[in-house]
Amino acid sequence: MSLAAHGLRLRRGGRWLLDDVTLALAPGELLCLLGPNGAGKSTLIRCLDGIWKPDGGAVQVDAAPLSALGREELARTIAYVPQQSGETLGLSVAEMVALGRAAHRHRENGAQRRAQVAAVLARFGLQAMANRAFDALSGGERQRVLIARAVAQDARYMLLDEPTSALDLKHQLDTLRTVRRLVDENGIGALMAIHDLSAAARFADRVALMQQGRLVALGGWEDVLTPDRLETVFGVRAHVGRVAGLPYILPHAPPDSPPGDG
Amino acid sequence: MESDRPVRAALGAPWLIGAALILLLLAALVATTQGVTRISPGDAMVALLSPLLPSGWTAGLPAQDVAVLTTLRLPRTLMAIIAGAGLACAGVAMQGITRNVLVSPYTIGISPAASFGAALAMIFGGAYGGVSHLLVVVAAFLSAIICAVFVLALAAMRGISGNVLVLAGVGLAYLFGALTETLQFIATEQQLAMIVHWAFGSVNGATWDAVQVTAAVLAVIFPLLLAQAWALNAFAAGGDEVAASLGFAVARTRVIVTLGSVLITAAIVSYVGVIGFVGLIAPHVGRMLIGGDHRLLLPFAAILGGLLLLCADLAGRLMFAPITVPVGIVVAYLGVPLFLHLLLSRRGRVG
Numbered sequence: 001m002s003l004a005a006h007g008l009r010l011r012r013g014g015r016w017l018l019d020d021v022t023l024a025l026a027p028g029e030l031l032c033l034l035g036p037n038g039a040g041k042s043t044l045i046r047c048l049d050g051i052w053k054p055d056g057g058a059v060q061v062d063a064a065p066l067s068a069l070g071r072e073e074l075a076r077t078i079a080y081v082p083q084q085s086g087e088t089l090g091l092s093v094a095e096m097v098a099l100g101r102a103a104h105r106h107r108e109n110g111a112q113r114r115a116q117v118a119a120v121l122a123r124f125g126l127q128a129m130a131n132r133a134f135d136a137l138s139g140g141e142r143q144r145v146l147i148a149r150a151v152a153q154d155a156r157y158m159l160l161d162e163p164t165s166a167l168d169l170k171h172q173l174d175t176l177r178t179v180r181r182l183v184d185e186n187g188i189g190a191l192m193a194i195h196d197l198s199a200a201a202r203f204a205d206r207v208a209l210m211q212q213g214r215l216v217a218l219g220g221w222e223d224v225l226t227p228d229r230l231e232t233v234f235g236v237r238a239h240v241g242r243v244a245g246l247p248y249i250l251p252h253a254p255p256d257s258p259p260g261d262g
Numbered sequence: 263m264e265s266d267r268p269v270r271a272a273l274g275a276p277w278l279i280g281a282a283l284i285l286l287l288l289a290a291l292v293a294t295t296q297g298v299t300r301i302s303p304g305d306a307m308v309a310l311l312s313p314l315l316p317s318g319w320t321a322g323l324p325a326q327d328v329a330v331l332t333t334l335r336l337p338r339t340l341m342a343i344i345a346g347a348g349l350a351c352a353g354v355a356m357q358g359i360t361r362n363v364l365v366s367p368y369t370i371g372i373s374p375a376a377s378f379g380a381a382l383a384m385i386f387g388g389a390y391g392g393v394s395h396l397l398v399v400v401a402a403f404l405s406a407i408i409c410a411v412f413v414l415a416l417a418a419m420r421g422i423s424g425n426v427l428v429l430a431g432v433g434l435a436y437l438f439g440a441l442t443e444t445l446q447f448i449a450t451e452q453q454l455a456m457i458v459h460w461a462f463g464s465v466n467g468a469t470w471d472a473v474q475v476t477a478a479v480l481a482v483i484f485p486l487l488l489a490q491a492w493a494l495n496a497f498a499a500g501g502d503e504v505a506a507s508l509g510f511a512v513a514r515t516r517v518i519v520t521l522g523s524v525l526i527t528a529a530i531v532s533y534v535g536v537i538g539f540v541g542l543i544a545p546h547v548g549r550m551l552i553g554g555d556h557r558l559l560l561p562f563a564a565i566l567g568g569l570l571l572l573c574a575d576l577a578g579r580l581m582f583a584p585i586t587v588p589v590g591i592v593v594a595y596l597g598v599p600l601f602l603h604l605l606l607s608r609r610g611r612v613g
Contacts, residue, residue: 046503049506049507051507071509071510074509076509078507079507080503080507082500086501087363090268090498090549090550092553095495095553095554099495099499100508102492102496131268131553
């Protein structure tokens with residue numbers, strides 16, 4: 001059982017956005033996808049969800065090729081939490097979450113769907129704002145709704161594209177805890193692109209480091225996020241250690257910067 | 263600021279839709295009875311139902327009143343409702359698929375394109391002014407379709423946002439406006455009058471033919487659009503990628519929705535001319551009242567669009583009676599302030 005990429009390649013505009021990427025996401029695992037902007041994190045997520053077709057390699061879900069799944073079956077197997085963008089034309093919180101049931105709509109009636117949506121709303125503490133317009137919510141609330149929609153899809157795998165990047169500290173933590181809980185309690189396999197290395201190290205079971213479309217390293221955070229590798233990939237020197245038992249990765253200076261710049 | 267909680271939350275969708283329908287029926291009754299010839303609502307009902315009633319019932323009605331009702335008022339009323347409903351549906355659908363509330367049949371240039379087609383037919387279509395009405399309709403339809411295909415091909419390109427679409431529409435509106443003006447420049451006085459009058463946008467002189475054709479188009483396409491309501495919600499929620507990840511056939515939905523809304527628009531504007539902003543106002547007001555769920559918004563906005571156009575036409579007929587102000591002009595006075603409001607209230611938001 002896994003959602004696996006085998007030698008994925010994707011070429012756009014004369015550049016390899018993905019270059020021979022192989023990795024597998026297991027159920028009950030939180031895998032954090034790290035790397036600088038443009039490393040290919042979002043591209044990999046889109047390929048894993050079948051939104052973009054790779055130019056080479058293959059994606060397999062539980063040993064079956066991704067292309068063997070119908071559209072709706074795919075949406076019942078893999079949920080995608082996109083980066084927040086744009087207006088939603090007056091859709092309410094309940095309607096946003098109900099979209100998670102869209103792929104189930106030919107197998108359940110309206111009453112069953114409403115019950116499912118109500119249960120998810122309750123689980124995420126969203127009942128009170130069920131009728132409010134999604135666009136009127138705060139960033140943290142919107143993120144909660146997007147994750148609730150993914151949960152409503154009832155999928156085994158969840159792909160999250162930088163869910164914390166637009167949030168303040170408290171809501172970053174809330175979001176990460178929510179995802180961790182989904183992995184632990186529901187046995188979901190979650191792949192999360194994220195920029196905050198310390199948070200990734202703290203919450204992930206494994207981390208994957210990408211650079212220019214290639215997978216540089218994959219494994220436990222202490223093996224992957226070494227100061228030398230961080231310097232190679234991100235171009236900054238960083239302290240790696242623990243404070244109060246929690247991992248931290250603290251960038252302090254670009255390698256060749258003049259003294260006092262860090 | 264828009265309220266973040268639609269009225270539906272307090273009232274319930276069935277009530278809202280029911281109330282809108284009742285208002286529409288009342289407006290239709292007023293529209294069929296008011297005018298230069300006043301007909302009492304009772305007489306109007308009797309006359310309208312006359313084919314179904316025993317012959318004795320209609321004996322008291324002046325034949326002239328019956329003629330006014332059945333050949334003038336009724337087709338005009340129905341045409342206003344159908345045109346308003348169709349343009350509103352097209353607006354809702356186009357806005358959903360592009361995620362942009364500024365998109366409408368008018369703002370992407372379809373109506374000016376139809377004007378150009380009509381003008382072309384009026385000038386080159388018939389010798390000595392004997393232009394067949396059908397030719398004008400067909401030319402306007404084809405020209406609208408050509409414009410729409412161009413805009414939609416643009417929309418299908420990856421990374422084109424709704425705002426770019428609106429700007430492209432503005433450009434196309436200017437292009438077709440210039441083309442029409444070129445034709446006006448070479449037109450005879452009589453042709454010029456025809457072209458200008460057509461471009462006003464009016465349900466004046468609507469015929470049963472026009473009502474039947476547009477009603478048939480709407481009757482076929484509205485259910486098709488309604489069947490895509492879930493998919494439209496998904497597009498509104500996050501565009502192509504989100505719709506795909508939620509299990510929708512993105513390309514197929516795009517084709518159905520865009521073709522459907524373009525066909526409705528083209529069929530309507532080729533009969534009634536340029537009536538802007540209905541496809542903008544009705545979806546906006548509908549969304550404020552009933553919310554963004556397309557399963558409810560499509561029918562509700564259609565009713566509102568019919569109501570709006572009917573009331574605007576009534577106002578245009580009664581305000582300066584016996585002079586009739588074309589409905590397109592009346593609606594534009596309502597629509598422009600709203601368009602500016604939408605534009606300005608969205609400053610700083612992602613489009």
